[in-house]
Amino acid sequence: MFREISIEKYRGLHNITFSGLGQINILVGDNNSGKTSILEAIQLFSDKDVLTNMIAIARKREISLAPLGRNRLQPFDAFLYSFPMYHEQFKEVYIEAESNLYGRCRIGVRGEVFNECVEWMDMTQAEYNRARSICDENGMIRIFKGEYLYEDDQYEREEFAFRETQPRPEKDRVLGEKQNMSLKRKKNIIYISPMDIYTDKILTASLYKGMLVEEKKRLLDLMQLFDDRIIGIETAVLYNRPTTMIEMDGMGLMPISVFGDGVKKVLSLASAIIKMRGGIVLIDEFETGIHKRALKSVAQWMISVAERYEVQIFLTTHSSDAIAALIEAQGMDGNMLKAYRLEHYKDKFYVKNFSGSDLSILKNNQGLDIL
Numbered sequence: 055m056f057r058e059i060s061i062e063k064y065r066g067l068h069n070i071t072f073s074g075l076g077q078i079n080i081l082v083g084d085n086n087s088g089k090t091s092i093l094e095a096i097q098l099f100s101d102k103d104v105l106t107n108m109i110a111i112a113r114k115r116e117i118s119l120a121p122l123g124r125n126r127l128q129p130f131d132a133f134l135y136s137f138p139m140y141h142e143q144f145k146e147v148y149i150e151a152e153s154n155l156y157g158r159c160r161i162g163v164r165g166e167v168f169n170e171c172v173e174w175m176d177m178t179q180a181e182y183n184r185a186r187s188i189c190d191e192n193g194m195i196r197i198f199k200g201e202y203l204y205e206d207d208q209y210e211r212e213e214f215a216f217r218e219t220q221p222r223p224e225k226d227r228v229l230g231e232k233q234n235m236s237l238k239r240k241k242n243i244i245y246i247s248p249m250d251i252y253t254d255k256i257l258t259a260s261l262y263k264g265m266l267v268e269e270k271k272r273l274l275d276l277m278q279l280f281d282d283r284i285i286g287i288e289t290a291v292l293y294n295r296p297t298t299m300i301e302m303d304g305m306g307l308m309p310i311s312v313f314g315d316g317v318k319k320v321l322s323l324a325s326a327i328i329k330m331r332g333g334i335v336l337i338d339e340f341e342t343g344i345h346k347r348a349l350k351s352v353a354q355w356m357i358s359v360a361e362r363y364e365v366q367i368f369l370t371t372h373s374s375d376a377i378a379a380l381i382e383a384q385g386m387d388g389n390m391l392k393a394y395r396l397e398h399y400k401d402k403f404y405v406k407n408f409s410g411s412d413l414s415i416l417k418n419n420q421g422l423d424i425l
Contacts, residue, residue: 055154067138070396077367078366081369082396096368144164157206168196169195172189198216199215242333246323280314286301287300316345328363330363332363340376341372346375
């Protein structure tokens with residue numbers, strides 16, 4: 055669990071700190087205030103392969119615009135957009151966090167963009183065609199040369215080069231000593247975007263196996279808010295792979311793809327929390343796909359399961375109904391819920407912190423005036 059996160063430089067964010075983090079952390083703010091970027095910055099800690107992870111996170115934003123992969127940014131351009139844009143040549147990303155498990159964590163990537171002439175010799179035909187489509191009229195391409203740093207209970211620092219004709223950077227030279235790199239390379243951090251409910255990337259066929267009996271019943275109760283004919287969740291082999299199926303009264307097993315967004319969203323949340331035991335779940339637009347009448351029940355279930363499995367949650371929302379549901383769902387334990395409002399004024403970022411009890415005061419006395 056993270057206690058504090060400081061984002062010095064990442065995308066449009068700079069010099070912003072979130073302290074006193076709780077188990078359930080709500081991020082609110084205007085459109086384009088940086089809420090999604092904060093979730094992405096946290097996700098950077100999910101893999102020690104910083105460069106590949108950085109590109110994957112940047113390209114995930116494009117799924118909603120280009121779900122079939124058409125007209126997507128090239129990996130090199132997606133990589134560059136992860137850096138603040140106010141300096142054209144020198145680029146830097148730097149994020150720090152304090153973790154109960156790992157102590158101090160740091161991620162840094164920095165370097166400069168240059169132009170270089172394409173080396174046409176010894177290219178395959180595919181490499182030649184790609185280079186011709188990218189280089190300018192003088193046969194020049196862009197190259198990023200720099201170094202990256204990853205530190206928690208492990209330490210890694212290396213130089214790398216990334217040409218825009220390549221699908222990924224090439225690591226060059228180790229800087230300093232690698233420490234404990236035989237340890238686990240990935241952390242239990244998962245990010246659920248609004249588009250993930252339309253895919254099966256989050257859902258796991260072992261969802262039901264990992265749940266206690268009472269939690270299975272509560273999950274079924276939740277599902278029945280969306281369709282009272284749902285009587286079970288099973289795993290079946292569909293197209294030679296295990297798939298989560300929903301059992302309907304009088305209809306048998308049906309694939310989740312035939313159900314509405316609410317059912318998909320609840321199962322995605324459940325699957326992510328069960329899978330990330332002791333880890334972190336990042337939810338962009340928590341309220342997406344959930345009718346406001348079901349928000350409180352979903353919030354109650356999510357909070358109780360997150361507490362049982364020691365999962366820390368960061369979520370964004372634009373919905374006053376969602377915040378009201380979360381406040382009511384936390385019950386008497388007013389310390390589980392933390393809220394952070396992002397404000398951006400004249401190129402500076404500000405964060406207002408609200409504890410669970412403060413949110414209740416705002417809700418009761420002033421309305422939900424934190425959006």
